[in-house]
Amino acid sequence: MRKITLDKLDTLFAEIxxxxxxxxxxxxxxxxxxxxxxxxxxxxxxxxxxxxxxDFFFPQTENLVDFKMEGxxxxxxxxxxxxxxxxxxxxxxxxxxSFDILDRVFLSEPVDTYYKNRRDHGIIVSMACTxxxxxxxxxxxxxxxxxxxxxxxxxxxxxxLYLDAKTEKGEALLAALASLTEDTxxxxxxxxxxxxxxxxxxxxxxxxxxxxxxxxxxxxxxxxPEWKELSETCLGCGTCTFVCPxxxxxxxxxxxxxxxxxRFRCWDSCMYSDFTRMAHGNSRNSQLERFRQRFMHKxxxxxxxxxxxxxxxxxxxxISKCPINMNIVKVMKKLGGKKNG
Numbered sequence: 001m002r003k004i005t006l007d008k009l010d011t012l013f014a015e016i017x018x019x020x021x022x023x024x025x026x027x028x029x030x031x032x033x034x035x036x037x038x039x040x041x042x043x044x045x046x047x048x049x050x051x052x053x054x055d056f057f058f059p060q061t062e063n064l065v066d067f068k069m070e071g072x073x074x075x076x077x078x079x080x081x082x083x084x085x086x087x088x089x090x091x092x093x094x095x096x097x098s099f100d101i102l103d104r105v106f107l108s109e110p111v112d113t114y115y116k117n118r119r120d121h122g123i124i125v126s127m128a129c130t131x132x133x134x135x136x137x138x139x140x141x142x143x144x145x146x147x148x149x150x151x152x153x154x155x156x157x158x159x160x161l162y163l164d165a166k167t168e169k170g171e172a173l174l175a176a177l178a179s180l181t182e183d184t185x186x187x188x189x190x191x192x193x194x195x196x197x198x199x200x201x202x203x204x205x206x207x208x209x210x211x212x213x214x215x216x217x218x219x220x221x222x223x224x225p226e227w228k229e230l231s232e233t234c235l236g237c238g239t240c241t242f243v244c245p246x247x248x249x250x251x252x253x254x255x256x257x258x259x260x261x262x263r264f265r266c267w268d269s270c271m272y273s274d275f276t277r278m279a280h281g282n283s284r285n286s287q288l289e290r291f292r293q294r295f296m297h298k299x300x301x302x303x304x305x306x307x308x309x310x311x312x313x314x315x316x317x318x319i320s321k322c323p324i325n326m327n328i329v330k331v332m333k334k335l336g337g338k339k340n341g
Contacts, residue, residue: 001189002163002174002181009161012180013037016087019176020123023056024089025049034088043090047133048315052095052245053088057118058102060242060267064114064252067261080114083121087173090127093148094138094315098245099124101313104306105248123169126150130196135316137205137329143313146196155189162189205314208329212336213299215308221300222292226334231291233324238269240327241294243317249275270294295331 004012016022022037025044032046034053066077099119106115126148129136138145147153151170155162163181165171174181200206213221241247251268254261268275270293275284284290302311318327 001184001186002177003160003184004163004181005160006156008180009043010039012161012177013043013089014039015177015180016089016173019173021084021086022089023053023086037089047129047131047136048092048095048317050317050321051243052098052315052317053091054095054098054102054245056086056088056122057099057115058106058248058250061264062114062266064263064265067254067263069260080117083117085121085123087123087125089125090154091124091148091150092127092129092315093143093145094136094313095245096124096126096149097138097141097143097313098315101246101302101306101309101311102248104309123152123173124150125152125154125163125170125173127154127156128192128196130156130192131199132196132203133316134204135319136203136314137208137316138314139200139206140208140210140314141310141312145200146193155192157188157192160188162186164189205329208332209336210299210310210332213332214303214310215300216304217300218296218304221296221335224335227288227292230326230331230334231288234271234287234291234326235324236271236273236287236290237323238271239321239323240318241269241271242267243321245313245315245317246298246311270297295328298328299332 013022013024017037023034024037024041025032025046025048026035026041027044027046031050032044033049033051034055035041063079066079068075068077102115103119106112107119128148129145132138132145136145149166151165151167152173153164153166162184163174163177165174241249247267247269249268249270250265252263252265254263271290273285273287273290275290284293298311303309312328319329
């Protein structure tokens with residue numbers, strides 16, 4: 001494990017930026033968001049970013065391929081370029097876990113080569129949560145806010161940053177920073193983990209349970225009468241899907257520029273009325289059906305198809321951003337029986 005005092009953080013960031021592009025959370029008028037580091041930018045003290053770091057691997061919009069047509073001849077132009085290695089600093093445990101969920105979608109056969117390329121080049125430097133918020137419930141899905149995964153795992157105390165390499169990528173990064181950091185023991189980190197655990201035990205959602213959900217529960221929940229009441233206030237705005245670190249729905253469209261055609265993909269939402277529209281019509285015509293699809297996917301369909309892994313990481317963004325205060329926690333409490341009161 002390595003250590004650097006907090007007054008040398010800017011020096012650390014400058015050294016990382018010499019090697020790779022560096023992105024970190026910075027404060028903006030709209031809340032903390034990831035930006036490329038430059039001199040004068042300061043690491044945010046916010047618990048988490050408004051939007052998740054999913055954007056780095058699965059961007060909201062991206063060009064896939066270009067076409068040029070002359071008569072009956074079509075030229076296909078691959079617009080991709082191998083991107084350089086980059087470092088994302090300060091990712092919380094919930095968001096790091098979201099990459100496991102996305103990997104199972106985009107790295108399964110057939111592999112999404114656009115996503116894979118970014119994953120191969122990305123270096124994850126995670127940060128333990130010193131004071132998780134009241135909207136956090138990552139523990140419901142067996143995620144430890146005090147011990148995130150990542151290529152390098154960081155713990156920030158009052159006077160220092162502790163860095164622990166967990167992968168070959170992480171070891172290479174810390175080796176390049178050896179002149180700025182010093183070797184240290186784990187005593188301060190272990191003490192901080194105890195304090196975080198004490199804080200987690202006081203959170204209002206600490207007892208939220210996913211035990212009633214998961215593999216094989218489709219028949220039990222699909223026809224539940226509670227969906228009607230739960231979905232009645234939903235606006236279908238899609239905000240929850242766009243701030244969610246694990247949502248992976250997208251649409252692919254072609255755009256005629258006048259000089260050729262660009263094929264691009266962009267995020268889509270299962271909460272939109274035209275999401276499943278096909279030539280024959282729409283398979284989910286009501287907001288109830290669309291609302292149910294979103295939460296059944298998170299709590300039942302995805303774990304059924306992925307060895308029990310839920311498609312939610314308890315980051316709390318949907319709690320804080322939904323304009324009508326409807327979220328996965330309310331769904332779990334309504335459908336989850338006595339365990340969730």
